[in-house]
Amino acid sequence: MEMNVNDKRTKSGHFEVGDGDDGAIMEMKDMQGKMLVIKERAIYEVSFADTIDPKREYPDLPANVQKKLIDLGTESQLASKTYLMALKMMKPEYISAYVDVKRALEVSFELLLELHKLNQEKESYRLAEKAAIEEYELRRGQKLDYKLPSIPDIQTRCKTFFQKADHVLQTLMEINSLFFIEKKLHKQAHFDTFLSLLKEEYGEKDDFVKMIEQVLPFLKKLRALRDCLDHRQDGVIITDFDLQLNNNVLTPTISLNFRKETIERMPLEMLMDATTKNLLYTVESTLALLCGKHVCIDKMMPYCLRFIPKQQRRNKYIKYAFWSPIGELGWFYQ
Template sequence: MTVDKVYSKADKRRKRPIDRLREGAGVMDVGDSSEGAVVGMVPTRKSLLIIKERAVYALQLADQVDPKRKNIHVPNSMQLVAKSGSQSNEVRRTLSTAEALFTKSFFPSDETREACLEASIATMKELLATAQIAAQFKTDQEAAEQSYEGVPKSRALRLPAVTEVESRAKNFILKAESTLQSIFDIARVFYVEELAKKGWPDNLVVAVEKRAGSDANFTKFARALADFIKLIRNARHCVIHQDETKWLELSDFRLTPQNTVNPPSIAIVHPHTPMNEVPLLAFMTDVVDKIGEGAEQLMAHLASAHMERVGKLPIVLNFVPEEQRRKDTQVRYGYFILMGDEWVKLG
C-alpha cells in the first residue's frame, strides 16, 4: 500500500497544469431551460450528442480538439445541432431510433454502430430542414386563410395568397429528395457491395429479397420504400429536367367555376409516376411523414436482420406498444426477450 501511495503522489506531481485541467471534474450547462430536460446522450467519434426535449447539441471535449494537449486555453465546447429534440417526430424517427436499436449489445462493432449513428444524424438534419419548409408553408397558408374576407370589393374579389408557391414547392421537393438520398447511407452500412452498383433504390430491393426472400416483411417494405423514392425522384426530375413529358402543375389559391376558393395545389405530370392534383400542404405533410416513417422502419428492419444473437433465450426486434415506450423518447421499436410464455421489452 505504501508503494502504491508513493507512486500515486509522484505520478500526480508529474502531471502538468493542462493535464489536471483536462482530467478534472466539471459541470457544464447545455443550452437553456426553454429547451427542456436532457433525455439522452449519444457518443460518436466526433462528439457527444446531447438530446434535449426541444434541441440537440454536440459537445466536444478539449481533448478532441487538442488531443496532444499543447494549448491549455482550448476549452470544452458545445454547438446547437438542431432546434428540435425528443419531442419532435423527426428526431425520434432518426437519431433516437438509431440510438435505441444499434446498441453495443447487438452490434458490438464500433465501426458499424458509428456508421449507423452518423447516417441517422445526417438523415435527421435533412428531414428537419424538409419539415421546416412544410411548417413555414402551413403558417403562411393559415395566415392567408384568416385574412381572406370572401366579399368582393369594387366588383373584384381579392383572393388569399401564400405567394412564391412555385419556388417553395420546388425547394421542398429538392430537399425531400436529398433527405431520401441520406437514407441510402443507412442501408449502405449493411449492403456495401450490393448498393455500390447503380440502380438505387431497386438494388436495395434485390439485396433484401436475396437474403430475406420475396415474401418477407422486409422485402415488402423495401418495395414500398422504393416506389415512394421513385415518386419523389421523378418529381425532382420535373423540377430540374422539365420538358414536354414531365412537369409540375402548381397553383396558389384559386377561384373555381363553382365560386369556391381552392387552396394551393400540386400535380405531377410524369410518364412513370404521375400524381393527380392534391392540396400542396397535404402533399408536403404526407411526404415529411413518409420519409420519417421510412427511415424509422428501415433501421428497424436492418437491425432485426443484422443483429448479433445474445445468449440462449429468443430475442426479437418489434414494434413497442405505446404504453411500454420510454416517456421521454417515445421510440417505437425495441428488443423483446421471451421469458417463459411472455415477451418482455429490454430496456
C-alpha cells in the same frame, strides 16, 4: 499564482448544457471522446479540453465546449423515430461486424437533419397559404376591390420541397448501402433495386420486402416530381389560388403525369403533409428492419427486433428495440 494546465484539466467543477428552454437532460452518450447530451427539446455535443488538446499544450482552452446540434429532443416524434432509435440499436454489440456502425449513426443524424428541413419547408408553405387566405378574407370583409390570394414563389417552394424529399431518400439509401455492403448495394441505387435485393435475400413474403413494396409506389412519385421540377420538364402542373366560375376559390393544387407516374390534381398542402408522414414511416421502418436483419449472432445472449408495447416504452415514440428472452417477459434494450 496562475494555475498550470494540468491543474486546470484535473480540477473538479460543473457546467450546464444548454438552457431551460431545452428541457431536462434525458440521456448522455459517449461518442468517440465527445459527449452527446440528449435533452427533451434539443441535442448537444460536448467536447472536453483533453479531447481537443490531448498533449495539454494550450492552457487557455475552455474546460468544455458545447454545441447545439438540433432543436429537437426526446419530445419530438421526428427525432425519436429516427436518430434516437438508431442510437439505441446501432451498437457494435448488437450489429454484425461488417456494418460500419459509426458511419451509419453519422448518416442517421444527417437523415434527421434532412427530415427536419423538409418539415420546416412544409410549415413555411402552410403559413404562407394561411396568410394569403387571411388577407383575402380581410379584404372581403372590408369590401375592398377584389384581389385573388396568391403565393408568388409557389413554383420555387415546390421545387425546394420535393428536392429535399428526394435528399431524404438518397440519405436513407446510403444507410442501406452500409448494411448491405457485402451485396455491393450502391448508395445512389433506387428503391426498386433495393427491393429486388431484399427479395433475393429474404424471399417474397418477408416483412422487409412487404414494407418496401407498400411504400415504393409513393417513393416513385416523389422521384418523378423531383426530376420533373429539377429539370424543368412538362408533367407537373402547379396551380396557385384559382377562382372558379361559381366564385369559389381553390387553394393551390398540384398534379403529375410523368414517366408513367401520375397524381390527380390535389391540394398542394395535402401532398406535402402526406410526403412528410410517409417518409417518416419509411425511414423509421427501414432503420428498424435494417438493424433486425443484421443483428450479430450471440449464442449466450440472442437478440431479435421486437415491437415495444406502449406501456413498456421509455420513450413513447420509439416503437422498436432489440429484445432478449430474459425473465418471464423478456427484456427490451432501451
